[in-house]
Amino acid sequence: MQSATATPNDEVLTSADGTPLQVALARATRKAKWRAFWLVAPLLLFIIITFAIPIAQMLYRSVHNTAFSENMPAVGEYLRNNDITDVPGEAAFAALVSDLITARENKTIGSVATRMNYEFPGARSQFTGSARKAKRLEPPFKEALIAIDKDWNSKHLWNVMKRASNPIGGSFYLAAVDMRYDENGNAVRVDAKKRIYVPLFVRTLWLSALISTLCFILAFPVAHLLATLPLRYSNLLMIFVLLPFWTSLLVRTTAWIALLQGQGVLNDVLVGVNILDDENRVQLMYNQAGTIIAMTHILLPFMILPLYSVMKSIPPTYVRAARSLGASSWTAFWKVYFPQTIPGIGAGVLLVFILSIGFYITPALVGGSSGQLISNEIARHMLQSLNWSLAAALGGILLFIIIVLYWLFDKLIGVDNMKLG
């Protein structure tokens, strides 16, 4: 096909002063483009600083940890230059002792020990204990250290140290999917009893799916009502939908606690009217049920609003046309009305699902132990165990899951098909 600007004999079109037309056009639009750019620049900067950089940093931290390599330079140097086929000889132990001494003087031995303990249980006391005695040690250091703690004679430990001597590594991702390196450096799954994160990811995905489904089931009729009621009723109803939006998340969650806990309003009423015995109060808080109920409630508006905006744009004549063509009211709904709401369903489900995958505060308050989600575990590693690299790796996996879901959604429904409101 011939492009519209090319003349039949392929001459380049020029403007009045002889410059090629495309160049002239580019020059004319450049100014407008720059202006547009300067208008969005503040927002762009804001997003880069508060969003893009922290995410990049988090992802970097999930594969980058210098606690060992920086604080144990001599033994690190040795480990980087030598393969570990067995427990190394005196040279490595001498370097280790000098590093232990400096690390203790610099008060960095704690972080080294913690780092080692992630992958080699028991390493914390072994490192701090040996460092305390390191100054008084005489050569040969190998025997001396092994005398303090026989784990120094473990090839596994030396493998762990070898990997930690390289600040870049995937061991935190391995830990985040409940795997570890065995003595020979192969990745294996941890004991079934010790698996934490994969079950938690599965639970998070499953609860998110359940909550999205519940939201959808509850929101669809409400949105339909909103879209079809006369304006003055639908406005009132809309306020009821938005009211929770305007209330603090914390207040809403606490309200659910007051309503549903063992000594809460619901149980009191049920006991009061003798449906339940006082001993058999139903536990709806501090467990999975609490997480599901409270999160469904909190995320409901995110489902209702996109559905409403799509339904509002479907004129009633479609259903009428279907009916006049012979469809029962169910067929008219299912074959004609429902398919047209799919962009809204897609947007709502995606929104609710992604929000609930990363939900933190509600499960933390009402989830008990069975209702915790992966973000609670991430928060725990950020705030309590201070294993930021593991937290970052868990976050990285979460991000990856969301991107995959988004991609899947795009394949199935098409993102440009989606109506957010």
Added chain:
Amino acid sequence: MSLDNPMVRFDNVQKSYDGKTLVVKNLDVDIAQGEFLTMLGPSGSGKTTSLMMLAGFEPATHGEIYLNGKPINNVPPNKRGIGMVFQNYALFPHMTVAENLAFPLKVRNVSPSEIDKKVQRILELVELPEFGQRRPAQLSGGQQQRVAVARALVFEPELVLMDEPLGALDKQLREQMQYEIKHIHENLGVTVVYVTHDQSEALTMSDRIAVFEDGVIQQLSSPNDLYEKPDNSFVAQFIGENNRLSGSITGIDGKVCHVTLDSGDQVTAEKVVDGDVGTRTTLSIRPERIELDPEPGTVPVNIPGKIEELIYLGDHIRVRMSVAGTSEFIVKVRNSSGRRDLEVGQSTTVGWDPEDCRALDEITT
């Protein structure tokens, strides 16, 4: 075409949405098998409401609608077997044209091979044989309109309702589609109830026209009668161009009456309005039935007038005149060679045959 066994009968049907005002008042219409009946009227006159009651989307507040002799007030729309074309076509946007056309067949459990055949045949009928795989959004307005008509016809209903199906099209396409719809109607022999507020559309397409105003049918007759013999001033004014003169009846002579115009001129007209001598009346005369400067004695009525404006329209000349106190009196003059001498300001006379001038109810404005 007989009305002994009407296909549709509205029997004293009334409709109110709010319980306060009647949107349709005492609707009594019989529609014959195979007829093309048009509901014509200004906006808000109750045309769509009447159609919706027939289609089953609005319940009648009072009265009964019969389809082939059976009352249908309690029959749901999908059981009525009535095809319907909506003003904005209402083609299902998530289905292709072929799927749209197959929809009424599928819900009737027609076999897939039969569906394919019927869809292809109807696509050929509306001259879109290649368009089955397109989406409605990929069609032009006129093509969408044809698909909408095809969809209303594909399940072979005996009765098809069309609510301003051409409202969204431009004039030229409108005229072409009018012709095509009429053509399909004649070929298939379906009964069509058609709603429009375009009077020329109604006149060209219909067997009969029901002129609605304010929920009442003002007149129900053939296009010809509607134009030539309007029953009342509303119809006379609504259909075609019309000169109005007010006066009082001063004498009745069988079907003809003598009227003294407010200007004092004496004329005769066909008496349509009820009432005795002294009744106020509005005379209605079509512009093309008026003779300008007739030979004395050739027409019974002859009153003076003055030419105010000449508009040259090629095949005819519109002459605006002052006659009997109104300056909006329009006369259409054929552009024949003898007519070149018309001049603005010229005083002359106008005349007509009393048969062409109808004494109708008075318009109070």
